[in-house]
Amino acid sequence: MDKKRKADEVKEEGLTYEDYANLPDDGQRYELVNGTLEMLAPAPSSEHQVISNNLSAVINQSCRHGYFILVAPIDLILSNHEVRQPDLVMIHMERRHIITRRGIEGAPDLVVEILSPSTAMNDKKSKWETYAHFGVxxxxxxxxxxxTIEQHVLHGEKSKYDLYxxxxKEEDTITSPYISxxxxxxxxxxxxxxxxxxx
Structure with a gap:
């Protein structure tokens, strides 16, 4: 790959994690989707950041002794051709081996994505399919x-989510069938x- 090439022109296919990791620092953020580099939207909005901080704070209050709670930016390496940048992930302490110097190498117990106008379709379709396929x-x-918060869960051996x-409503409380x-x-x-x- 020509390192002088503009980031928005990078559309090559068949790329691997090594190609992704060796990208020049051009100030942009990317994901590797089925071997194709995709540029992420500009920095998250203020709303996005507030929600991310709120979630991180409240989850840490009750789950930090049993789980690692990690927030973006973090590489979620699902395969050599699939690297995502989720907003927040939870990984049980017993599965801490998937946390490496490179990022997270395997399926977390929970992934959270916060929608923005530019990412809504990706989060609701492409990432939905990817996370299910790799067993999140x-x-x-x-x-x-x-x-609103949509909660999707895998059941059995299916690689497809059910809407749980x-x-x-403000009085609603989010609970999880997997994370007590x-x-x-x-x-x-x-x-x-x-x-x-x-x-």
């Missing part, structure tokens, strides 16, 4: 606009968003 047991999609629950320490009031996920004056 639970996948949450957080929608800042509609203030949709949370959207999770008990998150929806109002905590979207805490302080109403204080932002965003145009």
């Amino acid at each position: 047991k639970e996948y949450w999609i957080v929608d800042p606009v509609h203030r 629950e949709v949370y959207g 320490c999770l008990s998150i009031p929806v109002k905590e996920v979207f805490l302080h968003l109403d204080l932002l004056e965003l145009d």
Whole structure:
């Protein structure tokens, strides 16, 4: 790959993690999707960051002794041709071997993606399919606009998610069929968003 090539022109196929890891630092963020490099959107919005911080804080309160809770940017290396950049992941301490110097090498117990206008279709289709295929047991999609959390879970040997629950009321509490320490009031996920004056 020509390192002088502009980032938005990089569309080559058949790339591997090594190609991805050796990309020049051009200030952009990428994912490797089935061997093809895809540029991520610009830096996350203020809303996105508030939600990410809220989730990280409340999950750490109840789960940090049993799980590693990691937030973006972090490489989730699912195969030599598939590297994603999830917003938040949880990995049980007993599975800590998948956390390496390179990033996370294997399926986390939970992946959370926070939607933005530029990533919504990717998060709801491409990533949904990828995370299910590689065995991520639970996948949450957080929608800042509609203030909802979709919870998708794998059942049995299927490599396809079932919609387990949709949370959207302030009095709702998010729990997990797989992660017993999770008990998150929806109002905590979207805490302080109403204080932002965003145009």
